[in-house]
Amino acid sequence: MAKKKFDIRIAIIAVLLAVLLAVVSTLAIVVAADLINNYGGGKTDVSSQTSSIPVDNTDTSSTESEDTPSIFVTPTGVELDTKFSRLLLINGSNPLPDDYDTNVRDYLVEIDENYRNNNYVTQIHKDIYPYITAMVAAAQADGVDLKVWSPFRSYSIQNDLFQRQVERVGGDEAKAATVVARPGTSEHNTGLCADFNMADDAFEQTAMFTWMCENAEDYGFILRYPEEKQSITGVIYESWHWRFVGIEVAKEMNSLGMTLEEYVEYKNLDPTMDMYTDDSASKDTEQIKD
Numbered sequence: 001m002a003k004k005k006f007d008i009r010i011a012i013i014a015v016l017l018a019v020l021l022a023v024v025s026t027l028a029i030v031v032a033a034d035l036i037n038n039y040g041g042g043k044t045d046v047s048s049q050t051s052s053i054p055v056d057n058t059d060t061s062s063t064e065s066e067d068t069p070s071i072f073v074t075p076t077g078v079e080l081d082t083k084f085s086r087l088l089l090i091n092g093s094n095p096l097p098d099d100y101d102t103n104v105r106d107y108l109v110e111i112d113e114n115y116r117n118n119n120y121v122t123q124i125h126k127d128i129y130p131y132i133t134a135m136v137a138a139a140q141a142d143g144v145d146l147k148v149w150s151p152f153r154s155y156s157i158q159n160d161l162f163q164r165q166v167e168r169v170g171g172d173e174a175k176a177a178t179v180v181a182r183p184g185t186s187e188h189n190t191g192l193c194a195d196f197n198m199a200d201d202a203f204e205q206t207a208m209f210t211w212m213c214e215n216a217e218d219y220g221f222i223l224r225y226p227e228e229k230q231s232i233t234g235v236i237y238e239s240w241h242w243r244f245v246g247i248e249v250a251k252e253m254n255s256l257g258m259t260l261e262e263y264v265e266y267k268n269l270d271p272t273m274d275m276y277t278d279d280s281a282s283k284d285t286e287q288i289k290d
């Protein structure tokens with residue numbers, strides 16, 4: 001009889017232990033799920049801008065974005081927003097408006113001397129400043145002497161370069177435009193891109209180019225004019241010209257093997273999106289000023 005009572009006690013204790021174990025493991029799962037959901041959530045974004053990718057996009061790849069951590073902490077300790085993007089498409093068929101050259105001035109910032117090797121053109125769009133400087137700093141930390149050579153260029157500077165190229169090719173403007181874009185059709189007029197180190201074919205043979213091919217997408221930059229895509233971009237292969245599109249977007253574009261032209265079409269985006277980062281430089285504001 002006593003043994004039976006003892007058995008019942010053991011059975012009750014066993015049941016209680018099992019219940020306790022179930023509660024503890026459920027709690028552990030809840031805490032783990034919460035941690036995963038809040039990954040990076042407590043950190044401060046480098047930019048207050050949110051992603052420009054439409055949230056109602058029904059494309060299958062949109063599910064991938066939910067899995068990407070929203071913050072990338074660079075090797076030099078800079079926190080970058082992986083969802084931030086700048087997808088303004090500028091090319092021969094999608095020129096900038098005439099007044100863009102004036103309006104964009106409100107958005108330009110001076111690049112610190114540590115990150116550039118040119119004193120002629122020294123400004124870049126403020127939106128991409130944290131990304132480009134973090135990238136150059138990371139390359140330099142890796143012992144690679146990456147430097148910004150040519151970032152933003154005004155229409156006036158672009159026109160000088162274009163006219164020089166026209167002379168070089170004997171007056172053929174169309175031919176010149178495949179090498180130097182006409183004013184208003186160059187990405188350099190936006191401040192969202194940069195040529196690195198030398199803006200020359202020799203760049204392809206450098207450690208800087210190798211580093212960029214391996215790392216640029218982590219900072220939101222893509223090789224804008226790949227060798228095999230001239231028929232799509234309208235521009236010759238330029239190993240030195242890199243465009244900021246956004247970290248998540250750059251990785252997606254590279255995995256899809258798409259140029260910006262192809263990506264904008266694939267996602268059915270408005271090529272003029274991200275023309276201005278807020279309303280302060282819109283045409284309406286200009287009219288009020290006048």
Ligand SMILES: [Zn+2]
Pocket residue numbers: 188194195240241242
């Ligand atoms: Zn360029």
